Amino acid sequence: MLACSLCFVVYRRRILANRKESRKSIAGNPVFYLDDSETQAADLVVGDDKIVDVPYFSMESILAATDNFSDTNKLGSGGFGPVYKGMFPGETEIAVKRLSSHSGQGLEEFRNEVVLIAKLQHRNLVRLLGYCIQRSEKILLYEYMPNKSLDTFIFDQSRCILLNWNLRFNIILGIARGLLYLHQDSRLRIIHRDLKTGNILLDEEMNPKISDFGLARIVQGYETEANTQKVVGTYGYMSPEYAIEGLFSVKSDVFSFGVIILEIVSGKRNTSGFYRSEEALSLLGYAWRLWQERKALDLVDKRLLESCNGTEVMKSINIGLLCVQDDPSDRPTMSNVLIMLSSETTTLPSPNQPAFVGRKRTSSTSASLSSKAETISINEMTISAEDGR
Incomplete structure (x- = not known):
């Protein structure tokens, strides 16, 4: 039991380290460290049985990238909420989907999207770059599609x-x-x-x-x-x-x-x-x-x-x-x-x-x-x- 516990702790630390490295891999994007409440939120979304290598971003970094979700950065609005264009340091463009509290997409649907897209790799599927959850806010970060939707x-x-x-x-x-x-x-x-x-x-x-x-x-x-x-x-x-x-x-x-x-x-x-x-x-x-x-x-x-x-x-x-x-x-x-x-x-x-x-x-x-x-x-x-x- 002790050996198993030690292995699990080591595994968890490697996963968290990989998340930080993933955030660094987005060109020019500084690492935003999470406090205990944010770490718990990230674990709540993914769960111990569904650990995926998707970086978790702080709300502060997203607000800075989207200029506090300004209307000038708004790309459109879908069934689950508005989508904004964001810019990280290093001229890296992202699309930020801010899920509306009235959209009908709850934590289960949010978790489902994070886990699924992380496991899918195909040139005709959109790529998930990260996610954030803080209080009532649930946010997904995608690769930026300049021509929007069909x-x-x-x-x-x-x-x-x-x-x-x-x-x-x-x-x-x-x-x-x-x-x-x-x-x-x-x-x-x-x-x-x-x-x-x-x-x-x-x-x-x-x-x-x-x-x-x-x-x-x-x-x-x-x-x-x-x-x-x-x-x-x-x-x-x-x-x-x-x-x-x-x-x-x-x-x-x-x-x-x-x-x-x-x-x-x-x-x-x-x-x-x-x-x-x-x-x-x-x-x-x-x-x-x-x-x-x-x-x-x-x-x-x-x-x-x-x-x-x-x-x-x-x-x-x-x-x-x-x-x-x-x-x-x-x-x-x-x-x-x-x-x-x-x-x-x-x-x-x-x-x-x-x-x-x-x-x-x-x-x-x-x-x-x-x-x-x-x-x-x-x-x-x-x-x-x-x-x-």
């Missing part, structure tokens, strides 16, 4: 023209590679559960990086699905089996990916309504109707017509509709999706009817997914419905 481009009337078809197709490929890594190639099998254009960040070369793993879940071994009584996600990107029954799987992420493909192609949101007739159709319903009428190219954003490759566009629409099919067993895996996207000779199957084809009009303050009108998300704010299922 939705700030494809849904903006002026900025969308900067994304020609080649860039959009490369973004689709990058997201597919990152998602395949999560589902199959990483040490952990991870289901993201909140994949959407707002959680796809773009670096200086417009390479996509999947972010925001607070809602992600690990499935063990060869399992590919699980059940939850707490449904979380964003309306418009959630698969029907998850939104209605609480069943989530790798095929739930595939559904979200299919929605993203159709949004990239069309430049329209699936969450904001897509009305082209007397009946109110979602983007999925409109895309399905055009597919049935053999007019799928009419879905393409008109500003892409000069740069688009007709074959790649049709292939993308086909794959998008395959991914959003109502029955999860009909949807392809991400490995099959990547093969279909990369191949020029593969014959693609015809899709079946997607989920949520018709959509009732919703008020500006709620969105209904069932007869109980459970609010899942409002204006892309990610919240939870905690009724038992």
Whole structure:
């Protein structure tokens, strides 16, 4: 027992030393030593059974880097709170996500994101640089993405023209590679559960990086699905089996990916309504109707017509509709999706009817997914419905 205790103490000291060295590794960033209360907070987040090599930063260092969270450094605001640009000594730029106390993301989700991202390494996943927790403040530090998120481009009337078809197709490929890594190639099998254009960040070369793993879940071994009584996600990107029954799987992420493909192609949101007739159709319903009428190219954003490759566009629409099919067993895996996207000779199957084809009009303050009108998300704010299922 004495030998075991000594080994544990030595191990803990090495971990803390590695954290300090990690802070030093961020160019020019001085080491900010923690007092006892901060050390306890850091241990509370990570825990003895989930020690990870992610540096813990003091609140003073973050306030200095963001100029006390000034509005001039604010990059945007997501479902879980605002994101700020920070600058450490040595001209090192970072993105600081300050989780809102009203966001619905508690300590468990915060811990989940720290532990998960620390164990994931892929060029299409965002990199976590550190974290901080002090009283009610929970903060995550990421690598800085100068081009912000995908939705700030494809849904903006002026900025969308900067994304020609080649860039959009490369973004689709990058997201597919990152998602395949999560589902199959990483040490952990991870289901993201909140994949959407707002959680796809773009670096200086417009390479996509999947972010925001607070809602992600690990499935063990060869399992590919699980059940939850707490449904979380964003309306418009959630698969029907998850939104209605609480069943989530790798095929739930595939559904979200299919929605993203159709949004990239069309430049329209699936969450904001897509009305082209007397009946109110979602983007999925409109895309399905055009597919049935053999007019799928009419879905393409008109500003892409000069740069688009007709074959790649049709292939993308086909794959998008395959991914959003109502029955999860009909949807392809991400490995099959990547093969279909990369191949020029593969014959693609015809899709079946997607989920949520018709959509009732919703008020500006709620969105209904069932007869109980459970609010899942409002204006892309990610919240939870905690009724038992």
